[in-house]
Amino acid sequence: MQxxxxxxxxxxxxxxxxxxxxxxxxLALGLLVVxxxxxxxxxxxxxxxxxxxxxxxxxxxxxxxxxxxxxxxxSLIFMAGLARRDHGDRSIEFWLSLPTGHTPSLAxxxxxxxxxxxxxxxxxxxxxxxxxxxxxxxxxxxxAQWVALPWAELLQATLVLLLRFLAGLPLAVLWVLPLVLxxxxxxxxxxxxxxxVLALAVLALNLIDLFTTGQRWLLETAVQLVQRGGLALIxxxxxxxxxxxxxxxxxxxxxxxxxxxxDFLAALGGLVSPLFAGALVASALGFWLLLRWRAxxxxxxx
Amino acid sequence: MDPxxxxxxxxLGVSYGAKRALDGVSFTIPRGRVVGLLGHNGAGKTTLxxxxxxLVKPAQGDFAVLGLDPLRDRVALLxxxxxxxxxxxxxxxxRVNDLIGLMSGLHPRxxxxxxxxxxxxxxxxxxDKVKTLSKGMVVQAHLALVAAIDARLMILDExxxxxxxxxxxxxxxMLIDEWCDGERSVLVSTHQVEEIETLLSDVLMLNExxxxxxxxxxxxxxRFYALAHDPAVAEQVAAAHPxxxxxVGPGSARAAALFDGSPPASVQALGQRVRPSLVDLFIALxxxxxxxxxxx
Amino acid sequence: MQTWDDRQPIYxxxxxxxxxxxxxxxxxxxxxxxxxxxxxxxxxLNPLTVNRALQALGEASLLESRRGLGLYVVPGARxxxxxxxxxxxxxxxxxxxxxxxxxxxxxxxxLRWEELT
Numbered sequence: 016m017q018x019x020x021x022x023x024x025x026x027x028x029x030x031x032x033x034x035x036x037x038x039x040x041x042l043a044l045g046l047l048v049v050x051x052x053x054x055x056x057x058x059x060x061x062x063x064x065x066x067x068x069x070x071x072x073x074x075x076x077x078x079x080x081x082x083x084x085x086x087x088x089x090s091l092i093f094m095a096g097l098a099r100r101d102h103g104d105r106s107i108e109f110w111l112s113l114p115t116g117h118t119p120s121l122a123x124x125x126x127x128x129x130x131x132x133x134x135x136x137x138x139x140x141x142x143x144x145x146x147x148x149x150x151x152x153x154x155x156x157x158x159a160q161w162v163a164l165p166w167a168e169l170l171q172a173t174l175v176l177l178l179r180f181l182a183g184l185p186l187a188v189l190w191v192l193p194l195v196l197x198x199x200x201x202x203x204x205x206x207x208x209x210x211x212v213l214a215l216a217v218l219a220l221n222l223i224d225l226f227t228t229g230q231r232w233l234l235e236t237a238v239q240l241v242q243r244g245g246l247a248l249i250x251x252x253x254x255x256x257x258x259x260x261x262x263x264x265x266x267x268x269x270x271x272x273x274x275x276x277x278d279f280l281a282a283l284g285g286l287v288s289p290l291f292a293g294a295l296v297a298s299a300l301g302f303w304l305l306l307r308w309r310a311x312x313x314x315x316x317x
Numbered sequence: 318m319d320p321x322x323x324x325x326x327x328x329l330g331v332s333y334g335a336k337r338a339l340d341g342v343s344f345t346i347p348r349g350r351v352v353g354l355l356g357h358n359g360a361g362k363t364t365l366x367x368x369x370x371x372l373v374k375p376a377q378g379d380f381a382v383l384g385l386d387p388l389r390d391r392v393a394l395l396x397x398x399x400x401x402x403x404x405x406x407x408x409x410x411x412r413v414n415d416l417i418g419l420m421s422g423l424h425p426r427x428x429x430x431x432x433x434x435x436x437x438x439x440x441x442x443x444x445d446k447v448k449t450l451s452k453g454m455v456v457q458a459h460l461a462l463v464a465a466i467d468a469r470l471m472i473l474d475e476x477x478x479x480x481x482x483x484x485x486x487x488x489x490x491m492l493i494d495e496w497c498d499g500e501r502s503v504l505v506s507t508h509q510v511e512e513i514e515t516l517l518s519d520v521l522m523l524n525e526x527x528x529x530x531x532x533x534x535x536x537x538x539x540r541f542y543a544l545a546h547d548p549a550v551a552e553q554v555a556a557a558h559p560x561x562x563x564x565v566g567p568g569s570a571r572a573a574a575l576f577d578g579s580p581p582a583s584v585q586a587l588g589q590r591v592r593p594s595l596v597d598l599f600i601a602l603x604x605x606x607x608x609x610x611x612x613x
Numbered sequence: 614m615q616t617w618d619d620r621q622p623i624y625x626x627x628x629x630x631x632x633x634x635x636x637x638x639x640x641x642x643x644x645x646x647x648x649x650x651x652x653x654x655x656x657x658l659n660p661l662t663v664n665r666a667l668q669a670l671g672e673a674s675l676l677e678s679r680r681g682l683g684l685y686v687v688p689g690a691r692x693x694x695x696x697x698x699x700x701x702x703x704x705x706x707x708x709x710x711x712x713x714x715x716x717x718x719x720x721x722x723x724l725r726w727e728e729l730t
Contacts, residue, residue: 021418021419029408104408113395312367312373489657493658494654497660515623515659515662516659592620592621592622
């Protein structure tokens, strides 16, 4: 247990500054934009109360999604360098000299950057979204209007959105994990040339595919994985998670919990598929290859 | 497995591709010893040390460190054996305090109190970030952290590289105070042979991947015969085929020759016996054949 | 750091050094010798070497081991040391010195014997 806690602590100590910047700067900018920017109103319902409700929902939901997307991007960029992050200052030899198994040493950063960070970004985004909502609605009609928002439905809907994302996150990660691990392995084996090797390999395999079966199944599989991952996160019900024109916002918001729940069940159902099973096997293989690489000296003699 | 032996190696062989880094290396390290590992650059010292902690996989031979296989039982071994590679390798983004906290959680035999006590003897402040420290200070900090581990075997690859004289002295004192208790053993590789010679109890000499000498220092004094003599009798001494001929004494006024075993009595009478220095023995056993010309 | 010469094994040189210190009363008779670790640290030597030196002093009956307490200077050690040093001087060093005095033609009047007593 203790090694895991310390490994988690290490991630926090090493990256807290970067994470704070990655979250803080967009948030600060967003708040400034919301506080001082001007908006173009597209087709808006005439009722100011409705406008405010929509604005509240959009700001809370929007901030949540914004921070989530930022977290995903930073995590992905980080994954591309994970294998060799300690090679620059040679501290990899320090970590390798500690009696920590290879499995926890690799699994913890993967879990932190793929699960913990995006999840934390979702929660932080939701909380920050409250501030953005306050500023936005406050600008539109003053503090009283902010208080007068349909809070019951608003909270319920946005919390449900949050929970849907949180619940879908592990599923989405499992879908795209083979691709992420491939990225990590390329960096481990080929250092900076990982990208080049990957591109060449994909190109070569696709050409072989085209000539033999007339189809690009490799690329399509990868795309499929990403799509299914996205669906697992927030699925076909996505279109339902919006407030239609002329609709009473409160009613629309009230619909959402049920929709989100259905969506989640659909995502769970989507796991029962040969593609998902294949993804799990590929992930296991990828992780095992990473373990072998680290046990073989983590590419130090390269 | 003899409980008195911390390390047992038999015919160890390591290859990096076509290059043979270690070849047929066999030795033992009993407990309570300070073993010096000597060799030129590229002789295989680092490879040997890395093999002992499972960072390098040997192609041949078998060996046990603390009774464990370094590759299979890596985690169990690293709890009791400690390895510091040759350069200052602490993570640059961390504060020394952070590292104390992390090591407390990651190493069951690490004592944070001891680490702090040892750090107080250095010029390193625990709140410092590693990237702000000079190389010598990083080495001091790393040594303090490692000394706080209650390990049975310490493996140090050039631990005094980059340290000034005072820091080196402090390191040797720490080595004696903290690690020479008769139970632990230390394996040290270093270029500063003269400084460390008096601290060693045994020596391993590597030359181009092969072990040319594995001996206790007392046995070394008995086995090798250094003869200090007048330069006038140099010819006669040379005729007895010494390992090495060199100059000693103030102003290098006297000549000396090093023999493996006692030379014939007639040669012994030509001078006086002196203690063979480790440096001279090292030069004698590891120089390249093409340099084998008279030292005069 | 201390340099040791190449004439004798280091443990012997350390034993001689410690004996010279004993002669000067450091540590005094009946007092404890510094620990092996302390001596090893002071002279930057392997404790095994220090042990051998102390062993040699023990064999010369200058130190005794008190169970559980360590090594102590034997009462009368200074006299023993003085006696053996005296013998060594009179047997080896003095004859050489006397020959030198003869060669240089230095007589007793130039030596200031009064300062000896």
